[in-house]
Amino acid sequence: MSGLIAQQWISVDGFLAGINGEADVFAAVSDFTASEAHNTALLADIDEVLLGRRTYESFAAHWPTAVDEPMARQVNALPKTVCSTTLTAATWGEHAPARVVPDPVDHVRAQRADGVRTIVWGSVSVMRALLAAGQVDELELFVAPIALGAGTPLMAPGAAPLPLRLTASDTWPGGVIRLRYAVG
Template sequence: MRQLIFQEYVTVDGYAADADGEASFFGTIGEHEAEDRATFERIDTMLLGAETYRLFAGVWPTLEHPIAPLLNALRKVVVSTTLEDTPWGSHEPATVVRDLDAVRALKAEDGKDIILWGSISLFHSLLAAGLVDEIELRVCPVLLGVGRPVFSSQQLGLELIEARPWGETGVLQRFRPTGSAAHR
């Protein structure tokens, strides 16, 4: 079975975006293209929520960036109950699925792993449903104090898989969810 990996840039205090929804702190970690390329070697599908789809589809299809061709070539799946059309510039459009059962089916398919970028609300739903296999946090050396937290108040056990320096100034933390107190 394919693994579903949630990968997110976060601040040291656990925020994925500031109070205005911006994530300008991404640039604080320096260069990490080699590690991004390694991620693309293990994935073939990108899972997105509707809001992150709109953001990504408005930027990545025409962005001149070293990883843009790799990202644009991925199979793109959007979990949404409202979107009908999901174009991706001149590339293959994304596929829309309506529920978490479709994500379960996606995980059961043959192929490489699946990555979830952004899409915090979808991440919370997938985590509660036990569908997230790995959480990779790319911790940026910034404290925001307020903003959009990566985690909800749901209790969750995590097993540390890896922790190491990442980029020029960041830290990479990888965890495996081990369950929540509410589900035991």
């Protein structure tokens, strides 16, 4: 795996969430077993999870107590970093707290120099900043079987085109398609 992979759930028409941040993309998925198995295997090669503040808050409310979920042990054990200019601490239940950094680009550049393999989950503003700075090596999309019509797009309005090269794809139960791209 390359240095940094950004992973997103997305609608077939390119939206990460509804107009008001609704999670309709997730609600459209009837079976998460393939994505859980995929990420369980993927996390064996990951050194760090990088999150934005909002995604961190959502994850920290769920994962520390989700002991019966297939990925919980790995998610809770991996070092986590939260990109935020407002947080001073980022607890993770009874597990090691996440590190807080103000700038995702500076952080990833430093981690890359140390050979750290990082995954960004959700965290749209963090992902977009890293894409704009050329710091994303791979983009992995889990396409849910829903068209939203409007909402939060993958790319920021006015963003430069992003050349991608398909490196892997799978069709999963429930109509989900996994697409892995090399960036650049």
